[in-house]
Amino acid sequence: MAIDAATVRRVAKLARIAEPEERLEPLARELSAIISFIEQLDEVNTDGVEPMTSAVHVTLPMREDVVADGGDAERVLLNAPKSDQGFFVVPKVVE
Amino acid sequence: MSDLTKLTLKGAIDGLKAKSFSAVEVAKAHLDAIAAANPAINAYIQTTPDQALAMAKASDERIAKGEAGPLEGAAIGIKDLFCTKGVQSAAASNILRGFKPPYESTVTSQLWRDGAVMLGKLNMDEFAMGSSNESSAFGPVVNPWRAKDSSQNLTPGGSSGGSAAAVAADLCLAATATDTGGSIRQPAAFTGTVGIKPTYGRCSRFGIVAFASSLDQAGPIGKTVEDTALMLRSMSGHDPKDSTSLPVEVPDFAAFVGKSVKGLKIGVPGDYRIEGMPEEIARLWDQGIEWLKAAGCEIKSIRLPHTKYALPAYYIIAPAEASSNLARYDGMRFGLREEGGNLTEVYENTRAKGFGPEVKRRILIGTYVLSAGYYDAYYLKALKVRRRIADDFEAAFKEVDAILTPTAPSAAFPLGQRNDDPIAMYLNDVFTVTTNLAGLPGLSLPAGTSQTGLPLGLQLIGKPLDEGTLFSLAGAMEQAAGVSAKPAKWW
Amino acid sequence: MSERPPYRIQGRTGEWEVVLGLEVHAQVASKAKLFSAAGTGFGAAPNDHVSLVDAGFPGMLPVINRFCVEQAVKTGLGLKAKINHRSIFDRKNYFYPDLPQGYQISQFKDPIVGEGELIVHHDDGTSFTVGIERLHLEQDAGKSIHDMDPNATYVDLNRSGVALMEIVSRPDMRSPDEAAAYVKTLRQLVRYMGTCDGDMEKGNLRADVNVSVRKPGAELGTRCEIKNVNSLRFIQQAIVYEAHRQIEVIEDGGKIVQETRLFDAGKGETRSMRSKEEAHDYRYFPDPDLLPLVLDPVWVKQIQATLPELPEQKLARMQSQYGLSAYDAAVLVGDVARADFFEEAAKGRDAKLVANWVLNDLSGKMGADGLEFEASPVSAADIGALVGLITDGTISGKIAREVFERMWAGEGAPAAIVEKHGLVQVTDTGALEAAIDEIMAANPDKVESAKEKPQAIGWFVGQVMKATGGKANPGAVNQILKAKLGL
Incomplete structure (x- = not known):
């Protein structure tokens, strides 16, 4: 399925990446080429095939309910572009 | 004193133990070599000389006290994808430029535990997305190899191009790398080095910047098979901080090197003889078969019928996971923040400016294939094809002990040559990506040179957790190939 | 089952019925978070209970907390629900400053608990059944604070990664009362099992309410979801407001748009949350950092064996064992501490009489002083002894009141009080x-x-x-x- 500029705009919005209007068409062509490449998969019969989400055959390991982390807000905020009074400071969120 | 950078990892460790030279001398020799070479090769994003010398000094003290670890004093390079405490770990991306993690990856902390010395952070494709090292925000890495009678700059391959180039140019004794679709093995093949992507779950992913979590796996690049075996042993091991880490013992991989391979059954998949395969690659492959035959292996023809679908499946699964893994780079808690008129604009501007074109392309593809209405057609379909590919291998491994294939469909190509055609670039991984999908170990070793004198690699694929057999086979082939050529120094 | 008259709203075009389904988020009463080892305690300094996993740092990975899994199974068993021995964690992708990873780890297609049911009791003893669609485990998000700076939002990640059980009901409720009674009963259940402290004030139990209206017996209408309502009163207010709003829209010839709304407790209104609407494509997919959660059947049996007596079972037993009325039994069971107090006091005594004393005199005093039964100044043994004095004829009911007053005042055991004040009944x-x-x-x-x-x-x-x-x-x-x- 070919991807058009409107789809690129929608997907870029979902992915929160600003793409200038003039990039939409070229991107649509690039992405369409990739999509038609991956559409080769349609040739494979996958009826009744269990999807494979992991190459690991063990089951999910579990951790005990012990507090052994946290208590260091400074470390958490160390790389923050902006912080104040122990909080991350981010652009105003309008609900 | 001879040039310490010419040593193999094994040679250096032995020499250090014998006190023939000191770890500080080894570190200094490498730092000097990097200073001289890096402007041309750009393998390192940064060196960490103070840290290197302090670690080397501590190594010398431990050696003096007879407390040397298995890698004591070994000067190594670390791919920028590994988080190293207090040292910029940017995944070669502008969005993480300046990011100094307050933590250490499990793999690197195990290397330091065993005495290794960090020289610096190695260049790579941005977020490990690429096959030519040209997507790095810190500029492309240049392959130390050049074609005969040519001064054209070639790609070292990717994404671990910095790791491979540094090892090939003697800018470290060995390097860490990661492999999501071939990012250890293809650069190893392009630079005449040895690289192994172990079984998925062998090395902890904790502290490694994620690209595609179900495919990412760390591994080493080294000058010899034995060197990579030594590195892998320190890098491996169960980690309770990674839910996909395998709770298994780590064997002494180096002990497998030199073991007889007589009687091992080697599969040769006809499905890898893709259309348009260059003659020299086919010949190399045949040569590898002959070596193994001569070593007493039994060669069997096998089928891996879904091979051609591995790349398309990979280019759904990897971008899908990446689109989600890279959502955390949003300018809120670390890394780049690019201002804007409102929250959405800040997100969009930050990510537009922070990510390079290839990363953005993959995020868009990944977002698209997961979006409402397309999930089943693309993502779910790819997961099913992934199962069929894994099933192919499972069936094959009922009959053979390992599989031999070429590593890459060509030798190193000129920088800039395939930048305009993403799919042509993706085809670099056609032989390597299958093992990532199936979670199997794959090793690439130099096996010959192209007509233009560039290194070419062969790949050995093993059963899950059977890296040992790969090391034995690779050791035998390494001996037979007798490849010890190094790039002629032009830098 | 309800013997109550149906709840109807009178509109201009006739009577309307309200259809309600609830998604209750119950915080698991764990010490550490669902996928990290940071603590969950309330009232910490900002970003103090935060690990680098919770803050979504590069290369950080989730590892699940066994205790949280156990609480989800336990709650599922309490809801008589199907326990899924294999469940999957998915990523729900969206951007929000208090969602550090850019996705919430939740369970989408394969939750840990499947279908179950809850019998809900009204205060008057009538009851009805609500179908449970599923229960799944997921991470909570952090907290955005909008009033610290006029031009910025402040983010505290202390709640980020805290384990929640999302319990999704079928649209089986038909009145604000029923919705409130459902939440009350569910809260009681999780408190009985100790899987969630049920503290609604702290937001440890909160509800998303799905509201739609229809003419009685007609097809289901389009629903709106009111997010994060955190008290029984607000749930009722929000439903009443929202139902009337929808009726007005429809009666004015409009259509209900399926959307997420916010309840403004100050104004008693719901309003549209447009910011959450725009990106309504969550791109769920299995979290590749985690593997399928497989429950060992032996473990599930062990959890089953450790289940405490549940409210429903206790209710039945209170009636059969002590001969209490459905109403008295329900009130006692409403608070596990009160039920325990009663049973302690009733040992070897006239249970009905004990129930009267516990429910009337003692509960009255406790309520007036805002005390919980755990902290009763009068012991269960003394209430039992007081009833003993009445039944053996030592004192009359009237005298007993006086004795009780003195017990409450801290004068000691009832026999001693009777002795001291010469209150023995004349039977000579x-x-x-x-x-x-x-x-x-x-x-x-x-x-x-x-x-x-x-x-x-x-x-x-x-x-x-x-x-x-x-x-x-x-x-x-x-x-x-x-x-x-x-x-």
Whole structure:
């Protein structure tokens, strides 16, 4: 399925990446080429095939309910572009 | 004193133990070599000389006290994808430029535990997305190899191009790398080095910047098979901080090197003889078969019928996971923040400016294939094809002990040559990506040179957790190939 | 099952029925978070209970907390639900500053708990059943604070990664009362099992309410989801407002748009949350950092074996074992501490009488002083002893009230109080006969009228009580009077 500029705009919005209007068409062509490449998969019969989400055959390991982390807000905020009074400071969120 | 950078990892460790030279001398020799070479090769994003010398000094003290670890004093390079405490770990991306993690990856902390010395952070494709090292925000890495009678700059391959180039140019004794679709093995093949992507779950992913979590796996690049075996042993091991880490013992991989391979059954998949395969690659492959035959292996023809679908499946699964893994780079808690008129604009501007074109392309593809209405057609379909590919291998491994294939469909190509055609670039991984999908170990070793004198690699694929057999086979082939050529120094 | 009249809203075009389904988020009562080892305690300094996993740092990976899994299974068993021995964690992708990873780890297609049910009781003893669609585990998000700076939002990630059980009901409720009663019953259940503390004030239990309206018996209408309502009263207010809003829209010829709305408790209104609407494509997919959660059947059996008696079972037992009314049993069971107190006090005593004392006198005092049963100043043993004194005739019910007041005041055990203040009931027939003879002799007219009108006997009882300072045994007084008056 070919991807058009409107789809690129929608997907870029979902992915929160600003793409200038003039990039939409070229991107649509690039992405369409990739999509038609991956559409080769349609040739494979996958009826009744269990999807494979992991190459690991063990089951999910579990951790005990012990507090052994946290208590260091400074470390958490160390790389923050902006912080104040122990909080991350981010652009105003309008609900 | 001879040039310490010419040593193999094994040679250096032995020499250090014998006190023939000191770890500080080894570190200094490498730092000097990097200073001289890096402007041309750009393998390192940064060196960490103070840290290197302090670690080397501590190594010398431990050696003096007879407390040397298995890698004591070994000067190594670390791919920028590994988080190293207090040292910029940017995944070669502008969005993480300046990011100094307050933590250490499990793999690197195990290397330091065993005495290794960090020289610096190695260049790579941005977020490990690429096959030519040209997507790095810190500029492309240049392959130390050049074609005969040519001064054209070639790609070292990717994404671990910095790791491979540094090892090939003697800018470290060995390097860490990661492999999501071939990012250890293809650069190893392009630079005449040895690289192994172990079984998925062998090395902890904790502290490694994620690209595609179900495919990412760390591994080493080294000058010899034995060197990579030594590195892998320190890098491996169960980690309770990674839910996909395998709770298994780590064997002494180096002990497998030199073991007889007589009687091992080697599969040769006809499905890898893709259309348009260059003659020299086919010949190399045949040569590898002959070596193994001569070593007493039994060669069997096998089928891996879904091979051609591995790349398309990979280019759904990897971008899908990446689109989600890279959502955390949003300018809120670390890394780049690019201002804007409102929250959405800040997100969009930050990510537009922070990510390079290839990363953005993959995020868009990944977002698209997961979006409402397309999930089943693309993502779910790819997961099913992934199962069929894994099933192919499972069936094959009922009959053979390992599989031999070429590593890459060509030798190193000129920088800039395939930048305009993403799919042509993706085809670099056609032989390597299958093992990532199936979670199997794959090793690439130099096996010959192209007509233009560039290194070419062969790949050995093993059963899950059977890296040992790969090391034995690779050791035998390494001996037979007798490849010890190094790039002629032009830098 | 409900014997109550159906709830209807009168519109311009006729009567409307409200259809309600709830998604309750119950915070798992764990010490550490669902996928990290940071703590969950309330009231910490900002970003203090935050690990680098919770803050979504590069290369950080989730590892699941076994205790949280156990609580989800336990709650599922309490809801008589199907436990799924294999469940999957998915990523729900969206951008929000208090969602550090850019996705929430949740369970989408394959939750840990499948279908179940909850029998819900109203205060009047009537009950109805709500179908449970599923229960799944997921991470909470952090907290955005909008009023610290006019131009910026402040983010605290202390809640980020805290384990939540999302319990999704079927749209089986038809009135604000039913919705509130459902949440109350569910809250009681999780508190009984200890899987969630149920503290709605702290947001540890909160509900998303799905509201739609229809003409009675018609097809289901389009629903709106009211997010994060955190008190029973607000749930009811939000439903009433939202139902009326929807009816008005439809009756004005409009259509209901499926959307997420916010309840403004100050104004008592719901309003559209447009910011959450725009990116409504969550791109769920299995989290590749985690593997399928496989439950060992032996472990599930062990969890089943450790389940406490659940409210529903306790309710039935209270009625059969102690002969209590459905209403009394329900009130007792409403608070596990009160139920335990009752059972302790009722050991070897007249249970109905004990229930009366616990539910009326003691509960009254406790309520007035805002005390919980865990902190009762009067022990269960003493309430039992007090009832014992009544049933063995030592004191009358009336005296017992006085004794109880003194117990509440901290004067000690009831027997000691009775002893100290000489409150023992007079059952000595000789003494009573003497007192009665004296009264009869002094009031011959009353004796005559009582012989004709036996009801007048009450006057004599009162006089005897007065004469004995309330200590006369009313039963004995009656008997003697009847004999002497020849009734």
